[in-house]
Amino acid sequence: MSNLPTVWMNVLAAAVLSGAAWEGSPAAASALLVVLLLVALSCFYCGGMALNDLCDLEHDRMYQRYRPIPAGRITPGRARAVTLALFASALACLLLVPHHAGLAAGVMLLFVIWVYDHFHKRHPSTVFAMAGARLLVYVVTASALTGGISTGVGIAALVQGAYVLLLTVVARHEGRTAAGRYRWPVIPWMLAAMPLLDGVMLAVLVHPAWLLAGVVGMGLTRAGQRYVRGD
Template identity: 30%
Template sequence: MAKHGIFPYLQLTRPANVITAIADIWAGFAIAGAWDYMATNWIYGDQQFWQNLLWLSLSTIGLYAGGVAFNDIADAELDAIERPERPIPSGRASKSHAMIMSTLLLVFGIVCAFQVNHVAGFLASAVALCAVLYDYWGKHQRILGPINMGLCRSGNLLLGISVAPEVLQKIWPIALIPLIYVAAITMISRGEVHGKNRKALFAGGMMYASIFLAIFGMAYLESPGYLQVIPFLGLLGYMIFPPLAKAIRTQEPKFIGKSVKAAVISLIIVNASIAAAFSGWPIGIIVLLLLPISLWLAKKFAVT
């Protein structure tokens, strides 16, 4: 690790993507009503709220960073052929050191979640298991692979909601939203190397559209001010559909990759939209503040 420093190992963790995972937690808090509770009980609930938010934010950092680093470890031999510039095949990062780092990150994520409650701890364990399963098996499965990847993200959103286990029991089907969205990204991303996946691109676009309908429907059911979610959905559409349209038109790996990158970063906007649907536009804005941080990191580190 000393030879090349810490930077190659940071590259393995995809820092820009990690910020999108934090957005899952913050949106989960909105679904659980934690933001609203903190606002109305700021004297009694303030300290506990921030402690739980910190623990689960740290948890998702460990889970996501460890999971994506294991992805590069699992792909090291293939990357040596298709993406030799990546840290492990280029020799800038040791595979054995990366494995130790990834394992410690996953364990850290699980331990942090248990500081909130046992439900959160078990959910974090399930997310870690899903991530490693995808890295070594799921990504090679045409249908189950995208579902496996989507389950990682679904578990992450549920991890945020687990701050209020009684709410989680009632509203867990909301996890279908990140599952569908991330499954679409995973399906589209298979054209990043060779291109020519128009059917997958069209299918992904339809799945994205279903997310818009689901979030707007939730906002309509949850809040009389449901129209406040429209600006967030408008921003989401602006971010994901133009790159997708260009990828469909050109069928070139470069533009498919840009479409995937835009969709991954836009997970923050998906979460901001969900937060706005449940807790109003101010909380949506708070989640959206993570976007410029992720965009800045995306200029420094690879997203895919």
């Protein structure tokens, strides 16, 4: 849950960078659309986390019995119901956006999440699926708002996708260290830096004031990590 501000900042960045094509809409309607997309992408993210726990159930029963399903705090059946409800809610939100391209991109995102969750323990190449899922947050947002992807959105998506690829590789290396964990919380800080990266992109492409939004997003992520580490 502590990583949700990173998703919110991704959506905000994509919305701002797509703004020229939908700025003629009333301010209230535009704000509601962005909120709707924040909810949709949050549901995709949380659904992906829940599906990940289901896919890793046998592994967790052997090596991480403290996790919610193997520990018995939630049943597999209930976890499946929550997962389906989250994904259904995400797609339902995308049915309400102005452009159907957003729903098509959402289905693509759902497929990439499924691929990563089902195969990440067996195939190292799924790091590209993780990066692709984050890139698709921008694609879903821009497609839902404008029916297409502007150059600015494409640049921001590629930069963030490359960053997530680096983060995933660094995280996988952490498990190979002698202690199984870096001495310094490298991954939580890298996760918290994701909104800041968006803020830098907006500061460069739109206006320097947007850097503040990135700082706030980083602060929210770090605050959440006090309760849930995030990695």
